[in-house]
Amino acid sequence: MPPPFEVLADPTRRLILDLLRERPRSVGELVDALAISQPRVSKHLRVLRDAGLATSRVRAQSRLYTLRPEPLAELDAWLAPYRRLWEERLDLLERHLDTIPETPETPEPPGPAGEAAPPPEERP
Amino acid sequence: MPPPFEVLADPTRRLILDLLRERPRSVGELVDALAISQPRVSKHLRVLRDAGLATSRVRAQSRLYTLRPEPLAELDAWLAPYRRLWEERLDLLERHLDTIPETPETPEPPGPAGEAAPPPEERP
DNA sequence: ACGGCATATAACCATGCGGGCATACTGAGC
DNA sequence: GCTCAGTATGCCCGCATGGTTATATGCCGT
Numbered sequence: 001m002p003p004p005f006e007v008l009a010d011p012t013r014r015l016i017l018d019l020l021r022e023r024p025r026s027v028g029e030l031v032d033a034l035a036i037s038q039p040r041v042s043k044h045l046r047v048l049r050d051a052g053l054a055t056s057r058v059r060a061q062s063r064l065y066t067l068r069p070e071p072l073a074e075l076d077a078w079l080a081p082y083r084r085l086w087e088e089r090l091d092l093l094e095r096h097l098d099t100i101p102e103t104p105e106t107p108e109p110p111g112p113a114g115e116a117a118p119p120p121e122e123r124p
Numbered sequence: 125m126p127p128p129f130e131v132l133a134d135p136t137r138r139l140i141l142d143l144l145r146e147r148p149r150s151v152g153e154l155v156d157a158l159a160i161s162q163p164r165v166s167k168h169l170r171v172l173r174d175a176g177l178a179t180s181r182v183r184a185q186s187r188l189y190t191l192r193p194e195p196l197a198e199l200d201a202w203l204a205p206y207r208r209l210w211e212e213r214l215d216l217l218e219r220h221l222d223t224i225p226e227t228p229e230t231p232e233p234p235g236p237a238g239e240a241a242p243p244p245e246e247r248p
Numbered sequence: 249a250c251g252g253c254a255t256a257t258a259a260c261c262a263t264g265c266g267g268g269c270a271t272a273c274t275g276a277g278c
Numbered sequence: 279g280c281t282c283a284g285t286a287t288g289c290c291c292g293c294a295t296g297g298t299t300a301t302a303t304g305c306c307g308t
Contacts (some may be wrong), residue, residue: 009133042286061275064286069210086193166256185305186254
């Protein structure tokens, strides 16, 4: 019921989903793999179940959690119209890397290495 | 700098992005379109700028905010390995719609209305 | 220089969320 | 039945976050 956006906001939950993507896992396995407390894992699993992103089955004395990827389609649908945009822009960027664009006022370009002079902030 | 997942967790910010996707807008336009307070919009725009999802340019006395979709690629990349999964499953589902699926233990937490037969709860 | 519009920020408040600890529950085996 | 492994939940805390109101800042026209 809660939209998948909120669920994915937590990095731990993304990790859990990544683990469940490989294969179904029990709570204990997740606890070991993530090296975090068991209640913490259980709580995140609750959120994932409520969001329809995971289901649980009773296996022996433990519970097997399985990924249910369908709700992610909603995220994908939202993302779809944006995909073309950044793809186009990456094309353009590659096409003329030498052209120095005007510097918009917004600081922090995604330059991972090219951090040199902090642009004058609006009001420090 | 903050990962786009957290930024997209807020529905208002998703709306703002959707509006900016059509065309660049000033703060005032966003305020009118969303019918929310101006400081609220400004705060969300700050978050979007910090995440690299929007840039601002000074136009006359107002500011033009423009979408910068590149950071969304990270989200898309995370989503990619899941896409195949739900697509496959939708295929299978369509293929035999008549087969009644087994009811896993996972219940419907807040089943308010359209719930017909409550599946066997863990502890009836 | 001044007034006013457009926007950003500060201060403050309320709520929600993630995490830890302790505890209750469930199911299997004895 | 009891016990134990495995898991879920309750309670509490700290903190980040979103919202509001009031105010500061910036830019333009006069």
